[in-house]
Amino acid sequence: MVTGRLEHANISVTDPDRSAALFKDLLGWRERWRGQSQLGGRTIHVGEAHDYIALYTGEHVKGDYRKGQPLNHVAFTVDDLDAAEMVVTAHGLEPFGHDDYEPGRRFYFLDWDGIEFEVVSYE
Template sequence: MPIGRLEHTNISVTDPDRSAALLIDLLGWEERWRGESKMGGRSIHVGEKHDYIALYTGDHVTGDFAKGNPLNHVAFTVDDLDAAEKVVTFYGLKPFGHDDYEPGRRFYFFDWDGIEFEVVSYE
């Protein structure tokens, strides 16, 4: 049986530079690539060696996405949940839904475009 892993996710955002800065500060990631998209518009890829998030924008990307159409949220694990929450609030975003259940403590936040993120710590 093959073994797989998520290689990347491509998310439309209104300001890839702003979203990239948040993810780099929140997760300790690096910018892997930026440039023009083959489909028009432009993208910034942020992540690690084997996985990343592509932050795409084009003239048709207006933001104000509705939760669950079709994406419910994107979740990340961090080693320091309190430090992660400080990064989120530094960017003017509002953490909510704090909880502690298996497999770890967590909170959620919406970005500027209405995309929901979950941040979890197993520590």
């Protein structure tokens, strides 16, 4: 049987530096790489040794995304949901959709480009 895991997601954002700062503060991630994209524009990779998010921007990236086009949301797990919510708020974003059902407590937020993220704690 083959097993696997998500290695990275590449997301277009209008300000990769701003998004990278959020994920570093929210998830304790580090910047792995930054540089010019092969297709023009630039990218910042933030994450851990074996998984990360690539935050891409270019002249054509305008933001103002709508839920479900094509992505519904990206979810992260944290060990302290209340502290995570304070980080999101400190970055000027508004948490919503607080809920508590199996397998854990959660909330959602939209970033500056309209991308929805879910933050879950199993603790």
